[in-house]
Amino acid sequence: MMPSFRRRPFLRRGRLLSPRxxxxxxxxxxxxxxxxxxxxxxxxxxxxxxxxxxxxxDELAEAGAKRGIPRAPQLYLQAGRAWIEAGEVExxxxxxxxxxxxxDQMQQIRRLPFVSQRILNELTDRGLxxxxxxxxxxxxxxxxxxxxxxxxxxxxxxKPQLPxxxxxxxxxxxxxxxxxxxxxxxxxxxxxxxxxxxS
Numbered sequence: 001m002m003p004s005f006r007r008r009p010f011l012r013r014g015r016l017l018s019p020r021x022x023x024x025x026x027x028x029x030x031x032x033x034x035x036x037x038x039x040x041x042x043x044x045x046x047x048x049x050x051x052x053x054x055x056x057x058d059e060l061a062e063a064g065a066k067r068g069i070p071r072a073p074q075l076y077l078q079a080g081r082a083w084i085e086a087g088e089v090e091x092x093x094x095x096x097x098x099x100x101x102x103x104d105q106m107q108q109i110r111r112l113p114f115v116s117q118r119i120l121n122e123l124t125d126r127g128l129x130x131x132x133x134x135x136x137x138x139x140x141x142x143x144x145x146x147x148x149x150x151x152x153x154x155x156x157x158x159k160p161q162l163p164x165x166x167x168x169x170x171x172x173x174x175x176x177x178x179x180x181x182x183x184x185x186x187x188x189x190x191x192x193x194x195x196x197x198x199s
Contacts, residue, residue, distance in 0.1 A: 034060065035169055035191055042170035042190075045082060054082035058095070065102060073102035074189045077119065078171075084126065093123075093131050100139060109146045111179070112139070117150060118174070161198045162186060168193045 037056055044053035057079035064072030076099030083092030096119055103112050116139040123132035136150075143149050162173050171190035178186040178195065186195045 038191060039168070039170045041078075041082075042172075045085075046170075050082040050085035051088070054079050054086055054088070054092075057082055061095070061099075065098075068106070070106055070108070071190060071192065073099045073106060073108060075099075076102060077115065078190070080119075081122065084123075084128070089128065089131070093128075093135070096135065097138070100135070100142065104142050109143070109148065112143060113148060113150050114174075116143075120150075162195050163198070166191060166193055166195065 038060060041053045041056035041060070044050070044056070057075050061072055061075035061079050064075055076095050080092045080095030080097075080099060083089075083095060086092075100112070100116065100119075103109065103115065116135075120132045120136055120139075123129070123135070140150065162175055162178070164173055165171065166173060166188040169188060169191040171188060173186075173188065173195060175186070178189055185197065187193070188195055
């Protein structure tokens with residue numbers, strides 16, 4: 001059984017508590033194992049083993065999508081990046097396509113311009129302009145249905161500085177793509193742990 005990655009901060013006597021502070025005590029073994037595998041996948045990417053990482057991201061994404069877990073789209077996108085890095089371009093683009101569709105289906109449309117712009121830039125930088133063009137048409141259609149456009153990703157809004165990596169799952173943190181709770185706290189895109197902005 002796949003646990004939910006969507007772990008918001010918890011309140012105790014009016015104060016926010018990080019899920020990381022209660023994770024060892026409160027998560028069931030299956031959830032701890034899932035997060036261990038997520039960290040393993042990020043470690044493999046950092047160790048230049050993208051194919052091995054992609055397999056794990058694929059499995060986590062598929063299980064998450066079946067249960068409607070809000071982190072599933074990001075796991076598909078990360079699987080896509082890993083497959084492309086491993087040279088499996090068609091497989092990778094298919095995972096990216098699935099992740100983008102899930103973002104729309106799970107009503108994560110406000111984050112879509114920022115996430116999409118990074119994907120398109122990465123594809124173009126890898127010399128995959130044709131694939132980028134196809135995805136861009138799809139993205140523009142998804143956004144247009146909600147009155148949005150990729151232009152939103154070009155606006156420069158200064159955000160507080162977050163850690164570059166999640167200390168729990170090892171995922172890369174991008175301020176424009178995380179879910180912010182207030183101007184100092186955000187949620188990890190991959191595991192949902194609370195991130196504190198640097199003072």
